[in-house]
Amino acid sequence: MTTIPKTMKGVQLIGHGGPEMLQYRNDIPVPVPTSNEVLIRIAAAGVNNTDINTRIAWYSKNDGGSTDASWSGQALEFPRIQGADVCGIIVAVGENVEVARIGQRVLIEPCITEVNGRTLTTPWYYGSECDGGFAEYTVVAAKHAYAVNSNFSDTELASFPCSYSTAENMLTRAKVTAKDRVLISGASGGVGSAAVQLAKARGAYVIAITSPSKNRQLLELGVDQVVAREADLIDVLEENSVDVVIDLVAGKQWPQFLQLLKPGGRYAVSGAIGGPLVELDIRTLYLKDLSFFGCTVLNPEVFQNLVNYIEQGKIKPVVAHAFPLQEINAAQQFFLDKKHTGKIVLNITNP
Structure with missing residues (x-):
């Protein structure tokens, strides 16, 4: 049986601005899944342009103001754990989720349409309107955690979502x-x-x-x-x-x-x-x-089709470089240098 700690390591975005707004901590409370959610121990999480755009308020159409700087055009809530590309293992489930899902290796669909059992009228971006994957644990609606059967490593799988x-x-x-x-x-x-x-x-x-x-x-x-x-x-x-x-x-x-x-x-x-x-x-x-x-909100069939491609071996991961989580600033700078091909991934925990 997996022992789940009370606190975890992770990176919190504490405001809009430069890399100094990303704080690595070891005392973040581990989230608890609600009735329709799963708790995932994160193995690896990919770095995206969206992470940086959100941090610097690039999405704002109000001269970089903070009132509309999230992916959905709303104000971002701080502190926020970013990270939309997640590969991990389900370690606990809410009361409405089958216990058999514990132990599944999963990828998280980054376009979120369900939170705490309610359907959203406007979808969220995982790691923007809700906490994401730059931490040891995360919760998400069970429907957004897709089981994946693959020989790819966690780092490689985190390059996909x-x-x-x-x-x-x-x-x-x-x-x-x-x-x-x-x-x-x-x-x-x-x-x-x-x-x-x-x-x-x-x-x-x-x-x-x-x-x-x-x-x-x-x-x-x-x-x-x-x-x-x-x-x-x-x-x-x-x-x-x-x-x-x-x-x-x-x-x-x-x-x-x-x-x-x-x-x-x-x-x-x-x-x-x-x-x-x-x-x-x-x-x-x-x-x-x-x-x-x-193209922003995913069509309903898209993520399952992607998982099918992975399991059938029709696509392969392209990982340019992997960094430990505490080196997130170096990873984002590597991303911004634009000398790489493929994805940059943060390794977080080992299964």
Whole structure:
């Protein structure tokens, strides 16, 4: 029988700002699952752009103010344990959850639609509107803890939930099939490299935009064509040459994405690391009959599909580096340096 301590180690975000707002502590109370929840001992948790964006109030549309700086556009409650990518073991369950679930190795779905037995009208992001995975233990609604049967390590499995579900959601919304030519921006990042694998799993022709230094890694993932990040996309690929754009960058290159799309093409976006404000010629949108998909809340089938891909061996983890939890600042700086391909993971406890 697992002995559950009263306190745990973890990292708390105590306010918006720089890395100094992240405090490593060893006296955080271990959460107690309510009737429809499970308690998970966390083995590993991935680092995401969302963690940093939330810390610096990037999501705020009020000049970086704190009143709307969470993922849902509300004020964030502090202290907050961040971390949306979690692999761990269920060690206790609430009264409405089958005891047989204790001992299951699970991944947590990061888009939360149920809390304390109630269905949310607006979904939460795990580690933003509620405490997440940068600690030894966490609680979540049982429906969001997905059992996974895999030979991958905890570190490898922690690279999947957020990035791969985001990518799978974009491809699902854009209805990518084997007939499509798919252009992926920011292809060497966590979501980008996930989108590459998931698009190839569908049989699509994949074109990746990245820096030349990362060409080899992407070609090893199955990319059909690599385009340099600073290239003129129209010169390289020609207008009306792709069916789908999977965009994680936006920025100054954005108008070219619409030029590249064929009439009837689909554009899906779930990030703006190149800059959130873009120039749209509305004539291009309607004259080419384009479809736009903003992708945040996961479609209901997405996370189970992702777990199925993992268990069937159709996708593989891409882990750039792993850090211990107490080195979270170093991990986030490594992330910000953008010299890596794939995911950065924090190792937390050993099963």
